[in-house]
Amino acid sequence: xxxxxxxxxxxxxxxxxxxxxxxxxxxxxxLEDAVAGNEKDAARTLLKNAxxxxxxxxCETSVRINAMDTTHxxxxxxxxxxxGIDGLVIPKAERGEDIKAISEILDSITExxxxxxxxxxxxxxxxxxxxxxxxxxKRIRGIFFGAxxxxxxxxxxxxxxxxxxxxxxxxxxxxxAAAGVEAIDTPFTDVEDIEGxxxxxxxxxxLGFDGKASISPRHCGFIREIFYPQDEEIRYAIRVMDTVxxxxxxxxxxxxxxxxxxxxxxxxxxxxxxxxxxxxxxxxYE
Amino acid sequence: xxxxxxxxxxxxxxxLLVVIEEKEAGEKLEIVMNSIVEKQYGDRIIEIAxxxxxxxxxxxxxxxxxDRGALDYAIRxxxxxxxxxxxxxx
Numbered sequence: 001x002x003x004x005x006x007x008x009x010x011x012x013x014x015x016x017x018x019x020x021x022x023x024x025x026x027x028x029x030x031l032e033d034a035v036a037g038n039e040k041d042a043a044r045t046l047l048k049n050a051x052x053x054x055x056x057x058x059c060e061t062s063v064r065i066n067a068m069d070t071t072h073x074x075x076x077x078x079x080x081x082x083x084g085i086d087g088l089v090i091p092k093a094e095r096g097e098d099i100k101a102i103s104e105i106l107d108s109i110t111e112x113x114x115x116x117x118x119x120x121x122x123x124x125x126x127x128x129x130x131x132x133x134x135x136x137x138k139r140i141r142g143i144f145f146g147a148x149x150x151x152x153x154x155x156x157x158x159x160x161x162x163x164x165x166x167x168x169x170x171x172x173x174x175x176x177a178a179a180g181v182e183a184i185d186t187p188f189t190d191v192e193d194i195e196g197x198x199x200x201x202x203x204x205x206x207l208g209f210d211g212k213a214s215i216s217p218r219h220c221g222f223i224r225e226i227f228y229p230q231d232e233e234i235r236y237a238i239r240v241m242d243t244v245x246x247x248x249x250x251x252x253x254x255x256x257x258x259x260x261x262x263x264x265x266x267x268x269x270x271x272x273x274x275x276x277x278x279x280x281x282x283x284x285y286e
Numbered sequence: 287x288x289x290x291x292x293x294x295x296x297x298x299x300x301x302l303l304v305v306i307e308e309k310e311a312g313e314k315l316e317i318v319m320n321s322i323v324e325k326q327y328g329d330r331i332i333e334i335a336x337x338x339x340x341x342x343x344x345x346x347x348x349x350x351x352x353d354r355g356a357l358d359y360a361i362r363x364x365x366x367x368x369x370x371x372x373x374x375x376x
Contacts, residue, residue, distance in 0.1 A: 013360040014300035042294050042367045049359040049366075
């Protein structure tokens with residue numbers, strides 16, 4: 001999934017066809033807020049045709065379907081899931097059972113077991129239930145925090161400083177980590193304020209987020225740069241993974257490196273570094 | 287009661303506007319197209335329109351296409367949407 005996810009309006013051909021060159025690790029084609037109610041059918045059909053015929057090399061493709069309290073979500077899901085999508089973003093996620101239901105529909109309509117889900121947690125109830133949501137399906141790659149709707153839901157004023165979302169951000173990071181999935185931070189919505197974006201992204205990284213979404217291609221590079229690990233971190237992570245895999249191959253119960261035992265937190269940290277650096281590593285704990 | 291019609295798409299760059307109009311009983315499919323890239327891709331746009339119309343069994347309509355440099359996938363999508371809306375009476 002990488003460290004930066006970019007929203008692209010789902011009914012705009014000029015943007016849909018250029019989405020692969022905008023600098024995002026993961027593109028989120030939007031069928032929800034970016035598409036008017038009477039254009040949902042047109043956007044869905046446009047994305048289906050785009051995904052079936054366009055090559056999006058160098059980035060993953062996902063679609064934000066409409067929320068489950070609308071009449072659109074199931075059509076969205078059934079249309080794009082079989083069109084060659086890498087993942088789905090599920091808005092207004094509040095209960096694990098809803099995500100599980102979506103996962104089960106996916107199981108029934110496609111053999112692509114690697115289609116990932118990113119529940120978008122953006123309400124008070126969703127934040128309360130974040131671990132339950134994050135642990136509800138093997139398809140879940142990460143939890144995405146949506147601060148605009150969340151702030152409205154709790155009755156606070158959204159600010160650039162983000163004091164009003166401090167607690168929710170921490171809970172999202174914690175719930176995602178407890179379930180072993182990534183945490184993706186809310187977009188910084190002032191497209192022109194690059195210094196504000198950098199400050200907000202550095203803070204999100206410090207809180208433990210694995211990446212951040214954006215609504216402008218201008219933000220992608222800055223987000224990637226901030227989340228990109230140092231060279232020595234990458235080298236260390238590669239050594240950790242080599243050591244762990246070697247120990248596993250030779251049947252050793254415990255791996256050690258530089259005289260220190262490599263336990264699960266060290267491996268998880270190494271995997272996180274490699275993900276942020278865009279290095280593929282398939283190692284999984286059984 | 288007036289004749290059925292439906293439309294999809296826009297006149298934005300890389301998009302196209304498709305209008306479908308019902309014809310008189312017994313009249314055949316008619317495709318009218320103009321495009322900013324008509325010399326290069328006009329034939330291709332007509333070909334796609336014919337292909338989708340045949341697939342959907344649309345043989346008594348006029349399909350009007352105003353193209354703003356759309357790629358094949360967008361041409362297909364907009365014609366499909368216009369036909370679906372026409373059939374639904376939207």
